[in-house]
Amino acid sequence: MEQDKGTPSVDGVARFGRLLLTGAAGGIGRAIRHRVAEFAERVRISDLPGVLPHDAAPHEELVPCDLANRQSVDALARDCDAIVHLGGVSVERPFEEILEANIKGVFNLYEAARRQGVKRIVFASSNHVTGFYRQDERIDATARKRPDGYYGLSKSFGEDMAQMYFDRYGIETVSIRIGSVFPEPKDRRMMASWMSYDDYHDLLRRSLFTKEVGHTIVFGMSANAHTWWDNRCAAHLGFVPRDSSEQFRDKIEATPPPSPTDPVAVLQGGAFTTTGPFDPV
Ligand code: NAI
Ligand code: 15L
Numbered sequence: 001m002e003q004d005k006g007t008p009s010v011d012g013v014a015r016f017g018r019l020l021l022t023g024a025a026g027g028i029g030r031a032i033r034h035r036v037a038e039f040a041e042r043v044r045i046s047d048l049p050g051v052l053p054h055d056a057a058p059h060e061e062l063v064p065c066d067l068a069n070r071q072s073v074d075a076l077a078r079d080c081d082a083i084v085h086l087g088g089v090s091v092e093r094p095f096e097e098i099l100e101a102n103i104k105g106v107f108n109l110y111e112a113a114r115r116q117g118v119k120r121i122v123f124a125s126s127n128h129v130t131g132f133y134r135q136d137e138r139i140d141a142t143a144r145k146r147p148d149g150y151y152g153l154s155k156s157f158g159e160d161m162a163q164m165y166f167d168r169y170g171i172e173t174v175s176i177r178i179g180s181v182f183p184e185p186k187d188r189r190m191m192a193s194w195m196s197y198d199d200y201h202d203l204l205r206r207s208l209f210t211k212e213v214g215h216t217i218v219f220g221m222s223a224n225a226h227t228w229w230d231n232r233c234a235a236h237l238g239f240v241p242r243d244s245s246e247q248f249r250d251k252i253e254a255t256p257p258p259s260p261t262d263p264v265a266v267l268q269g270g271a272f273t274t275t276g277p278f279d280p281v
Contacts, residue, residue, distance in 0.1 A: 016040035016081040016208070022067065022109070023086030023124070025051040028181050031197045032204070036084065039208055046076055047087060067105030070112075077112035082120040082208055085109055092128075092149040092275040102154035110165045118171065122207045125159055125175040127193055127219070128152030131269020133228065135192065141177075141217040141233040148269035149276060159217065166215040174207035174237070176200075178220040179229075185245050188252055189270045195222045196243035206237045213237070228268050 019040035023029045025047035034057070036043055042059055045052065049064035056062045065072045067087050077083065088102040106123075113121060131148025133139050147153045155177075162173035179193030180186070181200050199222045207213070216237065219229035223241040231239065245252075257265075264270040 018042045018044060018080045019208075020044045020046065020077060020080040020083040020118075021086065022046050022065075022076075022083070023088065025053070026086060026090065028124070028178075028197075028200070029086050031181075032084075032201055035201055036204070039205065040081070044076070044080060067108060068100040070104075070108045073105075073108035074112045074115060077109070077116040077118055080116065080118050082122075083109065083113065083118055084122045084124075084204065084208075086124045088124075088154070089151065092151045092272050094276075094278040095150045098150040098154045102151070103157055106154070106158040106161050110161045110171070113171050114165065114169050120208060120213075121162065121171065121173045122204060123158055123162055123173050123175045125177045125217070126152065126155040127177050127179050127229075128269050128272050129156045129159065129177055131267060131272055133268045134266060135189075135228060135268055137268075138228055138230055140230040141219070148267070148273040151272065152269065159215075163215045172213050172215070174210075174213050174216045174218060174234075176203060176207065176218055176220040177229075181220065184248050185252060187255070187264070187270075188257065189264055191245045191249065191252055192224055192226050192228055193221060193268075194224060194245040194248075195220045195241070199223075199241040199243050202242075203237070203239050206239050210237050 024033055024045040037059055044061045044063055046063045046065045048066055052062050052064055063076055065076045088105050089097050128148050129145050129152050131152050132146035145156050147156045159175045162175050165171040179195050180190040181195045185191050185194040216234050218234035219231055221227055222243040224245045263273045267273045
């Protein structure tokens with residue numbers, strides 16, 4: 001880590017020398033790629049081969065890598081001080097796909113972090129770790145996990161990897177159980193789960209630079225009028241979201257409502273709770 005040069009770190013912690021960003025070609029990755037430049041002198045940008053753009057900025061290194069390949073991930077993490085881990089399958093899919101990208105992928109990432117001396121990871125977990133809670137329930141990070149599919153299971157596994165690698169090796173992680181980070185909410189459910197890119201960016205900064213996070217689990221949501229999640233267990237991050245889904249309410253409520261018994265209207269995980277099973281053909 002280098003000396004603080006007036007960059008927007010928190011708690012006076014210095015800026016990183018090199019930050020690794022996985023999943024950089026995805027929706028969130030594209031939105032934050034240029035903004036993470038303020039967190040480090042150099043940013044290593046990674047995604048699957050063939051999907052990264054070729055336009056590296058002077059501070060960027062483009063390194064294609066399949067997270068399922070252990071040797072490639074080990075090389076990817078070399079000389080990195082911190083990792084923002086966004087890469088992987090981001091929706092409910094057959095187990096074999098989830099196994100490769102998300103389960104082997106997160107194992108490879110933590111093993112690489114251990115071997116290469118990376119001390120801080122921000123893991124893109126998901127609200128689908130707790131997707132079977134009802135929308136009329138409010139939970140905090142101590143609530144029992146209730147994954148709503150293979151995807152949610154893989155994020156639950158990622159959180160357990162984070163805990164074990166902190167307890168055994170002192171690698172610190174903030175697992176952000178992201179709600180719905182998109183330009184705007186797409187439906188009524190996302191009025192509760194939506195998070196703006198600006199709020200995500202601020203939470204990312206706090207997750208990278210707050211001293212002594214151990215393994216912290218934080219729900220990633222904006223200051224929406226109605227939410228399902230209580231972030232009391234992550235108060236040390238000092239995260240106070242500024243945006244709200246209210247600005248989109250009229251547009252969302254102009255669309256037909258789902259049936260009140262539809263899982264999208266009942267369960268926090270919405271449609272993920274009923275996607276699959278994926279029987280072999
Ligand atoms: P996305 O699907 O747009 O991006 C994921 C990226 O990971 C893609 O560019 C894909 O090519 C890459 N990837 C997939 N398999 C890979 C592999 N084997 N090796 C290397 N890269 C691989 O997803 P999005 O929306 O940008 O989300 C980023 C992360 O945040 C994901 O891990 C997702 O599960 C998580 N998340 C996102 C939420 C959201 O609202 N956008 C909500 C909750 C979690
Ligand atoms: C997720 O975990 C997905 O990655 C994203 O595509 C959204 O569907 C989000 O959850 C959500 O629950 O809205």
